Amino acid sequence: MAKSAKNKKEVKEQPGFRRYIIWFWRSFAAGVGILILLFLLASWGVFGPMPTFEELENPKTNLASELISSDGKTLGKYYLSENRTPVAFSDLPQHLVDALVATEDERYYSHSGIDARGTIRAFAFLGRRGGASTITQQLAKLLFHGTSTKGWRRYTQKIKEWVIAIRLERQYTKNEIIAMYLNKQDFIFNAVGIRSASRIYFGKEPKDLKIEEAAVLVAMLKNPRQYNPHREISKKKSLMRRNQVFKQMEKNDYISKEEKDSLQQLPLKINFSPETHDEGLATYFREYVRNSFMKNWIRNNPKEDGSFYNLSLDGLKIYTTIDSRMQQYAEEAVIEHMKQLQAEFFVQNTAKRNPTAPFVGVTNEEIQNIYNRAMRQSERWRVMKEQGKTEKEIRASFTKKTDMTIFSWKGTIDTIMTPLDSIKYYKHFLRTGMMSMEPRTGHVKAWVGGTDYKHFKYDQVIQGARQAGSTFKPFVYATAIDQLHLSPCDSLPDVYHCIEANKYGNVEAWCPKNSNGEYSGEMKTLKNGLAESTNTITARLMDEVGPAPVVNLARKLGITSDILEVPSIALGTPDITVYEMVGAYGTFANQGVYVKPVMITRIEDKNGTVLFEYVPETRDVMSREVAYTTVNLMQGVADAGSGRRLRHDFAQNETVYKEIITGYPYKFDNPIAGKTGTTQNQSDGWFMGMVPNLVTGVWVGGEDRATHFKSITYGQGASMSLPIWALYMQKCYADAELGVSKEDFEKPEELTINVDCTKKPEKDKLNIDKDLDDLDF
Structure with missing residues (x-):
């Protein structure tokens, strides 16, 4: 025992052991010194440029500009390569944060940017038991380095990441770093950042993610392509990796073993909702905002330094008047009707039935x-x-x-x-345009420029001006009511009538026929004349007031398209857009006050600073009395005229009609004012429909006027366009939160014009006796 103690003492006193101890500590000190030197060299920029304090304070990232609906939904985004919209940490669900920390950086809350234990483990096992990169280091790489390099540059890059990670930890809180990290990640399929990924893979905002959905996104962080839940080839790997996330959450006490076992049994479910410029909600509207409104606004509103905003990079927030629910209903209504109408058009335009099809x-x-x-x-x-x-x-x-x-x-x-x-193939397809607006505010609630933006780029709401047909007639009636103080109950004869040559600049005499080529010879009230779209009645009114006042009214109603001051405009010969028509009709519903249609209410920069707020453009166009009387006239269209199929079964051609119309009969029982319109040869079909707080216009027709139905049965506005309005309104009324009115139009307190045709008028306002004397039976 004594001998053993003596030997140990001799060993300790051997000079070689002492030298070993000294060598160890010198080596350790040298290693620490080299490490410190490497850190210093990296911070001095020897291994390449390092981010400045300002760059750390405000890292540069490309931010997509966002188009936001009036009900707070994202309609779409504008971006070049990165569809990124950042969210704050407070918008992230806790189980997403827990899954991230448990899987990517278990000691995240205890280190200051570098995980010493993880780093030593990585060196000891050469990375076979996991890497050493912390969430902060990964963020440093995403912000300032990008893809990994190879060789010795990889080691210097890693050192730079360490330095930047430490600086980031000093600059930001742990929560801010997590939010920055998730906002920077690319989940592929245009899903850059956690918000885009949440919307694209699950169709919801990050705060609404379920724990199993959050785990799928965290699983993708390792390799978004290899573990992608949308790619058929990687779905199995995605499921396995998601379950590994649950295992890590259980290991780190974020969930219990029972919860882990239960969650691992859930199937992998996603709701893939791609966000591209050609897909999604309100594609035509989004393109209008990008290529028209925002292009003009950016050009006229430079930044303080004189540079211009970049819609694809600067992360602007553009607040719109569009209601995402109404937009969805409008698009559904268009698709439902146009699919069936197109099927009938194909049937009628086979090569055998029409050798010149589709013309x-x-x-x-x-x-x-x-x-x-x-x-x-x-x-x-x-x-x-x-x-x-x-x-x-x-x-x-x-x-x-x-x-x-x-x-x-x-x-x-x-x-x-x-x-x-x-080109020949696409000529067979009918086109459509639809817009819906609140008449009091001018807020546009729905905008459908066609059936499929990817294949039909032309926007029929604001680009496609087409002949208005009989939807122009209310402008003539309103002018006559204003100038002649006419009543809907006043009568005119349905007989052949000509406006002589050169009376109003017309070179030749204008003698319009009724659509059926016949004249009843009977006296018709103005209400019946408009309801039945009788051309002779409109022609007589035009003869009384002249085209100039009608054109002047149209201009005040916001119609900027060219309109010749000739009598024939009474029947709707001018080409007018759906956008213009809806704005014009809104004046009638808004008691004579024109409100220019509004699409954008506010623009903010990425920091929330307001850059633009709209100012309503309004003007008084006509008295409340004239506006109400015109609305009353148009109520006759829905009650007893060409729009009466909105009320009940339409006996004529009922079987044929039901074959092409979804949802018919509609059976609306609330007050509706409107006007159908059909141009020559059924080339254009219109319907303008109004309730007190919503005005909607619909047009349907071919790209070329030669593309149309042969018969009026299918080619009239009541068959081509009215059903879209009806389907849309049915959907809107079914959603009580929208508050679409079923009330009557507001009646002026002092109404001097008689609109109750049950009362016999004292006299006709026009000189009917003279007109009858001039008739040639």
């Missing part, structure tokens, strides 16, 4: 002109022309087959065809 009543030369015009107006022609190609080369390209995707009502079709054949 009616045109020559082969006229058809060729249509195709030539379409080629010249195409994007292909424009691009090749800018490239310096000759017309011969451009035309030749239209006859070469190429891979393409085309629209069909059964889904997108991948096919091979020539560009010219695709």
